[in-house]
Amino acid sequence: MPLLGEIAAVATATMWAGSSLAFARATERLGTLVVNLVRLVLALGMLVPTAFVLRGEPWPSAVDGRAWALLSLSGIVGLFAGDLCLFRAFVLLGPRLAQLVMALAPALTALMGWVFLDESLSGRQVFGIAVTLAGILWAASERTATQPLGSVAPRSSAGWLFALGGALGQAGGLVLSKMGMRTVDPLAATEIRTWAAVVGFIGLVSVRLAWPAVRAAMRDRQGLSATAVGAVFGPYLGVFLSMVAVQHTKAGIAASLMALAPVLVIPLVVWRRRERVGPRGWVGAAVAVCGAAILMA
Template sequence: MLMITAHLGEFAALLTAIFWTIAAVVFESAGKKVGSSCVNFMKLIFGFLLIGVYTSITRGMFLPLDASSRTWTWLLLSGLVGFVLGDLFLFQAYIEIGSRVSMLVMSLAPPIAAVISYIVLGEKLTKANIIGMVITIIGIAIVVLKKDDSENKIQFSHPIRGLVFALLGAIGQAGGLVLSKLGMQDYNAFAATQIRTIAGICGFAVLIFIMKGWDKVFSALKNISILKTISLGSIFGPFLGVSFTLIAIQYTSTAVASTITSIVPVLIIPPAILIFKEKITSREILGSIVTIIGVGVLFI
């Protein structure tokens, strides 16, 4: 219990990674059926309602009316950057190159967040933090990168378009995290997530209107199977995943939290074996071990 308390931010980040692993698999499936914008909009609606019910029970209010204007401003900006820009590109990357490779590219979010945090927040990193982040990222790379024997080099064997979308998603996630830390401070993480969600809903509503995609949204609302899938993803994504992300950055640095949450590509391996009956390679086992070591170093 003492260790959990001492490393609350790191443990929250680890739970976030588990939640996002489930959400990634679920949302990839839904996105291929109805499109990324539709899935994003609907999962934010579900997330908003779930958080509202939770905060009604725990805080006595459905909406975060006790937040200051400063908190609202920064968290709304965070929602636009992290949810609208970040998730829009990430979910499109799910469709283009799949969740595992997308999550690998998303591992670039920690160094991006570290640079932004250094410039904006003045955050410092210990040598152990830096070593842990490097080891973790190396482990993730071992899992999802492949060596081209003919050219004797490591490269992605996926469309550049999808990789660019994932990179833009990483930039959006990193920027959204830093903006969240600026706005949240000691404010309730779930209420803060709801403010970000409001910004996301408004942003995607505008995008869907511009792209004339409301027909897809209304069609999805009539599909019980799609609704169940998006509902499940919403519980683990915008509700638990995002909220625990904010808890993580409250109690540890943005860069460390981002690095721990970037182990999703490794965590996707067990469900791939158990659910989809995929065969795991020795390279993937090695990458998993290296990643776990990296996460362990972060706890030092």
């Protein structure tokens, strides 16, 4: 199917835009570490029966050792370390500044794809990525009524490092996924990555002695409901679609289109959270969409 990878990448951004609102609500009630663990466990609870229905077995038994290693490492780098850094950056910098740094992820992915995958980009594709990133940066720099510019400490060096870690984690996770998916279907890749990330978070929860907080979260119906909604659109549908994207198009292009999530979330926050978005946000969104159109032309 023509443009399958690009379409899947835009669909991924749409899923992630929707999940971000649910996870924001869940994190307020349950905390970052608990939400990260629970969302992945819930995703696994959906991935395993889906695999059984579509593949006839709940577990990808035919995957070779090299693919297992690369995809597991991808899950640790992207879904565990990368997301952990990103959620921490949201706390230290706020979502707006963290998203500005995360806009580096497509460029980092393209660079890693060139180094490790021997992927080269045409002039039009480089221009499309540049236009998309410019629009995202312009839109993300919008100052909303509910997120004043001075509401967080913008000079938190730890916050900037965590945000950069999130961007590196996303880029490294995508490139490692593509390296491990040469003979693996996207659903099996999603399962392996998610299992690896779950193991990582179980280890972290154990080290931090946070199991009482996890047990307490099981009694918070509103927090669990929000986490479940986010899990459907994020690590279940969103991560699966991202695997389809990196398998069927170049890693840098997939990452650029998936980075549209902060732009696509604008109408959602206007609708659901009643945030006021000024001209900068809407113009940036339009520019980013134009960049996406160039990449898909």
